[in-house]
Amino acid sequence: DIQMTQSPSSLSAFVGDRVTITCRASQSINTYLNWYQQKPGKAPKLLIYAASSLQSGVPSRFSGSGSGTDFTLTISSLQPEDFATYYCQQSYNTPYTFGQGTKLEIK
Amino acid sequence: EVQLVESGGGLVQPGGSLRLSCAASGFNFSSFWMNWVRQAPGGGLEWVANIKKDGSEKYYVDSVKGRFTISRDNAKNSLYLQMNSLRAEDTALYYCAKEGIMVARVNRHYYHYYGMDAWGQGTTVTVSS
Numbered sequence: 001d002i003q004m005t006q007s008p009s010s011l012s013a014f015v016g017d018r019v020t021i022t023c024r025a026s027q028s029i030n031t032y033l034n035w036y037q038q039k040p041g042k043a044p045k046l047l048i049y050a051a052s053s054l055q056s057g058v059p060s061r062f063s064g065s066g067s068g069t070d071f072t073l074t075i076s077s078l079q080p081e082d083f084a085t086y087y088c089q090q091s092y093n094t095p096y097t098f099g100q101g102t103k104l105e106i107k
Numbered sequence: 108e109v110q111l112v113e114s115g116g117g118l119v120q121p122g123g124s125l126r127l128s129c130a131a132s133g134f135n136f137s138s139f140w141m142n143w144v145r146q147a148p149g150g151g152l153e154w155v156a157n158i159k160k161d162g163s164e165k166y167y168v169d170s171v172k173g174r175f176t177i178s179r180d181n182a183k184n185s186l187y188l189q190m191n192s193l194r195a196e197d198t199a200l201y202y203c204a205k206e207g208i209m210v211a212r213v214n215r216h217y218y219h220y221y222g223m224d225a226w227g228q229g230t231t232v233t234v235s236s
Contacts, residue, residue: 001169031211031213031220032220032221034220034222034223036152036223038152042228043202043226043227043228043229044144044152044202044223044226045226046207046222046223046224049207049209049211049220049221049222050209050211050213050218050220052211053209053211053220055209055222055224087151087152089152089154089222089223091220091221091222094154094157094166095154095166095167095168095169096142096154096157097154098151098152098153098154099151100151101151101152
């Protein structure tokens with residue numbers, strides 16, 4: 001199975017900050033990498049697919065990059081509604097696997 | 108509007124069984140792969156299983172193989188998860204998720220990509236004596 005490792009596990013930042021979350025796969029997954037946002041008590045929401053393509057309706061302050069084994073999710077200017085937990089997920093093969101999550105908190 | 112509504116969760120003793128259901132609406136259900144994803148209390152997301160559009164292919168995470176069965180009824184726009192021999196570690200919120208098909212351009216070529224683009228609100232399964 002492909003292991004997905006996110007860092008950091010948690011992050012504190014101010015509104016307006018630029019933040020980056022990283023995700024590493026245990027083997028090459030090309031660009032078969034998705035990012036999700038989950039707010040407390042809510043279902044996850046797909047933000048980015050194919051490592052860098054923005055899902056419809058997602059604000060342009062979110063961006064993704066990477067290929068192979070190393071990926072990043074960047075939020076260019078944090079908004080209050082962005083404080084949530086973020087997960088990466090590989091769709092290269094089954095079993096699909098998620099990273100352990102990065103909890104983004106307000107400083 | 109795409110809607111996914113899970114049901115069937117509850118409290119069950121170790122070794123018991125439950126059948127989860129997911130009612131889909133707002134999209135052509137028979138055209139998409141469907142998934143079950145779970146989240147243990149205070150934990151992260153774990154993919155459990157998925158099923159092809161026509162039900163002919165099914166895949167599972169190792170920890171549920173031989174105990175859980177995913178199925179679908181396209182005539183009823185419904186997805187199911189039959190869970191047998193339940194264990195305490197199966198305690199979680201179980202989500203039904205639609206697997207969207209997206210196209211992206213990579214190095215001048217176009218490829219299909221898959222992501223879970225619609226989720227239900229989940230149904231809670233608690234395995235405890």
